[in-house]
Amino acid sequence: MSHPVTTNPLIIMLINMTVVFLVLTALGLVINLIHVIDPTRPKEKKQEEALPAEPVAAAEPAPVAEAAVDEKGISPEIVAVIAAAIASYGYGVEQIRAIRPIQRDGWKNSGRMRLSNRRS
Amino acid sequence: MELFNAFAVSLQAVWADSGFSAFEAGNGIMILVGLVLLYMAIVKEFEPLLLGPIAFGCILANFPRTGFFEEPGLMQAIHYGIANEIFPPLIFLGVGAMTDFGPLLARPVTLLLGAAAQIGVFVALVGAMLLGFNVQEAGAIGIIGGADGPTAIYLSIQMAPHLLGAIAVAAYSYMSLVPLIQPPIMKLLTTQKEREVVMEQLRPVTKFERVCFPIVAAIIISLLLPPIASLLGCLMLGNLFRESGVMDRLSDTAQNSLCNMVTIFLATGTGMTMNAHDFLVPQTLLIICLGLVAFIAGTAGGVLFGKVMCRVSGWKINPLIGSAGVSAVPMAARVSQVVGMKSKPGNYLLMHAMGPNVAGVIGTAVAAGTMLAMLK
Numbered sequence: 001m002s003h004p005v006t007t008n009p010l011i012i013m014l015i016n017m018t019v020v021f022l023v024l025t026a027l028g029l030v031i032n033l034i035h036v037i038d039p040t041r042p043k044e045k046k047q048e049e050a051l052p053a054e055p056v057a058a059a060e061p062a063p064v065a066e067a068a069v070d071e072k073g074i075s076p077e078i079v080a081v082i083a084a085a086i087a088s089y090g091y092g093v094e095q096i097r098a099i100r101p102i103q104r105d106g107w108k109n110s111g112r113m114r115l116s117n118r119r120s
Numbered sequence: 121m122e123l124f125n126a127f128a129v130s131l132q133a134v135w136a137d138s139g140f141s142a143f144e145a146g147n148g149i150m151i152l153v154g155l156v157l158l159y160m161a162i163v164k165e166f167e168p169l170l171l172g173p174i175a176f177g178c179i180l181a182n183f184p185r186t187g188f189f190e191e192p193g194l195m196q197a198i199h200y201g202i203a204n205e206i207f208p209p210l211i212f213l214g215v216g217a218m219t220d221f222g223p224l225l226a227r228p229v230t231l232l233l234g235a236a237a238q239i240g241v242f243v244a245l246v247g248a249m250l251l252g253f254n255v256q257e258a259g260a261i262g263i264i265g266g267a268d269g270p271t272a273i274y275l276s277i278q279m280a281p282h283l284l285g286a287i288a289v290a291a292y293s294y295m296s297l298v299p300l301i302q303p304p305i306m307k308l309l310t311t312q313k314e315r316e317v318v319m320e321q322l323r324p325v326t327k328f329e330r331v332c333f334p335i336v337a338a339i340i341i342s343l344l345l346p347p348i349a350s351l352l353g354c355l356m357l358g359n360l361f362r363e364s365g366v367m368d369r370l371s372d373t374a375q376n377s378l379c380n381m382v383t384i385f386l387a388t389g390t391g392m393t394m395n396a397h398d399f400l401v402p403q404t405l406l407i408i409c410l411g412l413v414a415f416i417a418g419t420a421g422g423v424l425f426g427k428v429m430c431r432v433s434g435w436k437i438n439p440l441i442g443s444a445g446v447s448a449v450p451m452a453a454r455v456s457q458v459v460g461m462k463s464k465p466g467n468y469l470l471m472h473a474m475g476p477n478v479a480g481v482i483g484t485a486v487a488a489g490t491m492l493a494m495l496k
Contacts, residue, residue: 004495009249009258012494013242017235019490020483023344024235027482028228030336031329035225040326084466090324 074099142184146396153399154179154391157289166296170269170387174289177391188392198389202284205277207386208270209354214379215270215481216334216358217371219449223474225329226322229429230441230472234479236425237445238487240265240418244410245491251406256280259491261407264291265414266484267298267448273390274351275488279496285394286404290411295448301412302419302443302455309423310439314430315463317438319472327365334359341482345489347496352485418446422476444473447480 006012035041079099086096135141157175161168180195181188188195201207224230245262253261260280263272264287272291276284294301307315334356342349361371426442440460444452456473 004255006494007249007255009246009255012255012259012491013246015494016242016487016490017239020238020486021232021235023341023486024231024479024483026340026344027337028231030340031225031228031231031333034329034332034336038326038328038332040328087321088468090321 074101137185139184139186144184144396146400147182147184150182150394150396150399151179153394154182160293167292169383170292171296173384173387174292174391174394177388178285178394179391180388181392181395195392198385199392201385202273202389202393203277203281205274205350207382207389208274209350210382211270211379211386212351213354213358213374214376214382215449216355216360217362217374218379219355219359219362219478219481220474221333221359221363221478222325222330223322223471224478225325225333227472227475229433229437230475231479231482232429233422233425233442233445233476234481234483235445236442237418237422237476237480238266238483239421240414240416240446241484241487243417244414247410247413248406251410253403253406255495257283259495260287261410262414263287263484263488263491264294264407264411265418265446266480266487267291267295267415267418267446267452268481268484269295270386271351271481271484271488273386274348275491278347278492281393282398283403283407284390285399286407287411288390289394290408293408294411294415295451298415298446298448298451299455299458301415302446302452303459305416305419306423306440306443306455306459309420310427312463314427314439315460316467317430317435318464318467319438319441319469320436322471327363330363331360334363337482341486341489345486345493347492348485348489351488352482355481355485415446419443422446422480438467438469438472441469441473441476444477445480445483447477447484449477449481450474452480453477 006015082099083096154175154177157171157178160166161171161175180186186195189199190196241262242265243262244265245258248258248261249255256279260272260276260283263275266272269288269291273284273288276287280287338353338356341352345352358371358374361367361374422442422445423439424442425445426437426439429437429442430439438456438460440456440463441453444456446452453470453473453476457468457470460467460469
């Protein structure tokens with residue numbers, strides 16, 4: 001075993017933390033570089049560029065959804081939750097055209113299913 | 121009469137060769153320690169997949185006259201795998217195959233949180249040296265703060281093999297206690313407003329980025345820090361299996377059968393280093409205390425750096441994800457998620473915390489490599 005470079009704990013701490021930060025920063029730069037040279041990236045960029053035009057024209061859908069809210073009785077909180085859930089899958093709010101309740105009674109369906117299961 | 125004499129002599133010989141005749145109080149204590157660890161693994165479910173074989177290995181190691189390490193056989197082969205740093209890189213192969221670097225690639229700045237959390241390693245190193253450990257022992261003890269079992273074992277074998285048992289047990293025990301250790305520190309160091317910061321959705325990461333990253337990272341880190349080339353190389357190779365999309369069978373083997381097999385060998389072999397002679401020393405208690413200090417300091421370092429990044433980014437980074445920089449994948453990220461959800465229901469931090477979490481794995485390996493280059 002060779003001799004350590006230093007035995008001063010504070011110097012060891014300082015040098016090691018500096019090296020860790022430098023290496024991980026370098027890795028961060030490499031990740032950014034990979035992102036920049038990514039040949040599949042321009043396609044995404046084109047899509048992103050295309051999108052901002054839409055919100056201006058299609059900035060209305062959100063109010064439309066809210067208008068539907070009052071008519072159909074969906075509270076703004078539920079609209080927000082549904083929008084957030086959709087957004088978590090990578091879709092923009094501007095892509096939501098409408099949020100409407102399905103004209104079905106869940107309890108009725110549940111009862112129907114239970115009955116059909118009993119028959120089978 | 122002759123039959124009786126022969127019987128008595130045989131019994132004496134059996135007794136003289138048995139473990140009982142050489143059994144010492146220390147062996148009894150260590151078997152009890154093994155049983156307590158087994159209880160924690162099976163009943164309390166503290167990292168059972170690791171603590172279980174470690175505990176059983178500890179019990180096995182304290183049977184006298186087994187000749188495990190002197191005679192060729194399975195136990196010697198397991199010991200060979202540990203003493204020659206074979207198992208930790210193989211575990212990293214499986215870890216790489218299981219790791220999704222996507223959150224890190226989407227927000228590379230979180231690498232800095234993984235770096236900041238390594239402060240725990242060096243705080244423990246300073247503490248260990250102040251308590252009288254030599255520099256190599258202090259380095260091996262400090263790595264407990266990295267919350268990364270294979271790296272802790274890898275470094276301990278090279279710098280302080282006689283402390284391997286205590287370091288491995290401390291590392292895995294504290295890793296299982298992350299949900300108890302971290303939240304009070306996270307709450308203490310952050311304000312309600314900081315904990316409520318909602319982070320922007322991560323950008324999509326392309327397959328090109330996912331495939332390039334392990335290759336480039338392996339090249340750069342291995343060239344910079346050759347002592348950890350086998351660890352980081354295996355981590356990135358496993359990740360390449362996963363991300364390439366054409367090596368599914370290898371990826372499946374690395375993350376399941378191979379990883380499970382090596383875990384059995386590594387954990388049992390680690391437990392078998394816990395013999396009474398090496399473990400029942402005052403240093404063990406100090407190592408366990410220093411391990412806790414390392415975990416606390418690492419968590420605090422990550423959260424405090426998270427607060428800095430929160431300000432610098434204009435309140436776009438929640439400081440709670442900083443605590444995930446201590447590795448312990450994915451438990452530390454889950455803790456960030458749980459604490460964030462308690463502060464603001466609906467604030468999902470899990471994927472954001474996975475960035476610093478996997479950065480912590482790389483950061484701990486880099487810290488180990490730096491110490492090997494500097495202190496060995």
